[in-house]
Amino acid sequence: MSKELSQEASALETETSTDADGEAMIEVNGLKTYYDDGGLFGGTPVKAVDGVTFDIRRGETLGLVGESGCGKTTLGRTLIQLEDATDGEVLFDGTDITQLSGDDLHEWRRNAQMVFQDPESSLNDRMTIGEIVREPLDVHEWGTPRTRRERVKELLDTVGLQREHYYRYPHQFSGGQRQRIGIARTLALEPDFVVLDEPVSALDVSVQAEIINLLEDLQEEFGLTYLFIAHDLSVVRHICDRVAVMYLGNIMELGPTEELFTDPSNPYTQALLSAIPEPDPTSTRERITLHGTPPNPRYPPSGCPFSTRCPARIRPEEYRDLDDELWVRINTLREVLSERKRAERSIRERIREKVGKDTRFATIEETYDELFGDQDVPSRVESVLTEIAEHARANDESAAIALLDEEFGSICESESPAYHTVSRNGKQSYCHRHEDGYRTSEAVLDHRHR
Numbered sequence: 411m412s413k414e415l416s417q418e419a420s421a422l423e424t425e426t427s428t429d430a431d432g433e434a435m436i437e438v439n440g441l442k443t444y445y446d447d448g449g450l451f452g453g454t455p456v457k458a459v460d461g462v463t464f465d466i467r468r469g470e471t472l473g474l475v476g477e478s479g480c481g482k483t484t485l486g487r488t489l490i491q492l493e494d495a496t497d498g499e500v501l502f503d504g505t506d507i508t509q510l511s512g513d514d515l516h517e518w519r520r521n522a523q524m525v526f527q528d529p530e531s532s533l534n535d536r537m538t539i540g541e542i543v544r545e546p547l548d549v550h551e552w553g554t555p556r557t558r559r560e561r562v563k564e565l566l567d568t569v570g571l572q573r574e575h576y577y578r579y580p581h582q583f584s585g586g587q588r589q590r591i592g593i594a595r596t597l598a599l600e601p602d603f604v605v606l607d608e609p610v611s612a613l614d615v616s617v618q619a620e621i622i623n624l625l626e627d628l629q630e631e632f633g634l635t636y637l638f639i640a641h642d643l644s645v646v647r648h649i650c651d652r653v654a655v656m657y658l659g660n661i662m663e664l665g666p667t668e669e670l671f672t673d674p675s676n677p678y679t680q681a682l683l684s685a686i687p688e689p690d691p692t693s694t695r696e697r698i699t700l701h702g703t704p705p706n707p708r709y710p711p712s713g714c715p716f717s718t719r720c721p722a723r724i725r726p727e728e729y730r731d732l733d734d735e736l737w738v739r740i741n742t743l744r745e746v747l748s749e750r751k752r753a754e755r756s757i758r759e760r761i762r763e764k765v766g767k768d769t770r771f772a773t774i775e776e777t778y779d780e781l782f783g784d785q786d787v788p789s790r791v792e793s794v795l796t797e798i799a800e801h802a803r804a805n806d807e808s809a810a811i812a813l814l815d816e817e818f819g820s821i822c823e824s825e826s827p828a829y830h831t832v833s834r835n836g837k838q839s840y841c842h843r844h845e846d847g848y849r850t851s852e853a854v855l856d857h858r859h860r
């Protein structure tokens with residue numbers, strides 16, 4: 411990667427529309443989808459999709475990957491208006507489909523369809539295959555009953571089933587066949603855009619390839635554009651033209667598939683890919699261990715969404731050479747204290763606190779012993795830790811956290827990164843490390859994993 415390119419910071423929206431080989435069919439700008447469940451949790455919504463900007467090009471397959479719960483399904487559902495956007499826009503041929511209602515929305519739904527993960531539960535067992543595939547045609551009053559029947563039979567042909575299957579019921583079919591039925595139904599209204607939500611992950615491995623091949627053939631035959639949501643990165647690598655990597659409601663990296671797999675730029679992508687078993691036994695690539703679990707999407711961290719777990723998080727200048735293990739332990743302490751501050755204190759704790767008995771921080775010595783007992787702690791760190799322990803013992807967790815932040819915090823936690831164009835093919839990465847003056851995350855991780 412050239413230095414010049416890596417440093418060329420620019421907003422994702424301006425880049426995606428200009429670097430395109432293909433024409434953008436869908437342009438997504440600052441899209442947010444929050445789930446607000448009636449104030450049960452003090453009105454703090456789940457920020458399932460938290461401001462994404464990208465485009466989907468006509469005729470391409472765009473992969474969407476990321477850990478469970480990062481917002482992939484919500485994003486897919488919002489694009490086809492099964493979920494209401496909280497903010498932002500989704501432009502389809504220039505029309506913001508988040509603003510549609512009535513007939514216009516009805517019309518859009520013809521054009522954008524979704525294939526679901528689980529062919530076991532997504533088909534109504536009381537309807538015949540014919541009725542299932544015909545239903546969207548009925549809803550949209552397509553043709554006459556007779557032409558609808560004929561169309562359904564053609565569709566059954568198209569997806570590799572038989573016309574006679576029209577009068578059978580879903581339970582008479584295997585998982586792969588059921589997924590073919592789901593696909594036939596999806597195609598009934600000749601959509602341009604299809605969201606494929608983990609379309610093969612519930613299927614036997616032997617059947618997965620057949621369905622993938624079918625989806626590829628259909629794309630070619632009907633000029634379909636796909637958003638392909640998946641866990642399985644090898645399938646994504648096989649079928650997708652470009653891939654977007656999602657974490658905690660944000661897109662961390664987006665670029666051409668092969669380039670993203672062979673030369674990931676974002677530390678999150680690097681960690682995600684390092685978890686794939688390496689087929690080459692001589693490979694020296696090391697697995698990057700991510701500490702902790704993804705934050706709760708109700709309370710995403712400030713700054714970069716990945717900052718709480720990032721193995722390449724930028725450290726304050728004076729701690730750049732601190733032992734990695736000690737650095738991890740210090741950050742564990744930060745997490746523990748922040749979690750405790752957020753957690754509702756139990757009634758028992760409150761009572762004990764009131765009567766001056768020991769509190770949740772009575773165990774700070776124990777925590778320290780566990781975290782730092784076997785570490786060689788330099789005196790500078792030691793004195794900060796002592797001060798933090800004093801705040802903790804006095805139950806002043808806010809002061810403890812503030813001191814931790816001040817001493818060990820970084821730009822990654824205080825400021826949102828920008829999108830940077832990191833390759834000639836327009837790959838975009840959302841990370842502070844692409845800014846001037848920082849080592850790339852590859853360099854940092856290589857060094858640390860040696």
Ligand SMILES: Nc1ncnc2c1ncn2[C@@H]1O[C@H](COP(=O)(O)OP(=O)(O)OP(=O)(O)O)[C@@H](O)[C@H]1O
Nearest residue numbers: 445447456458477478479480481482483484485707
């Ligand atoms: N209807 C809902 N109401 C409230 N929260 C929801 C709802 N649907 C999803 N969520 C939450 O939104 C976040 C994103 O969920 P989503 O299903 O979009 O993620 P995902 O990446 O598709 O996960 P998976 O790979 O497990 O399907 C999660 O924290 C989830 O619990």
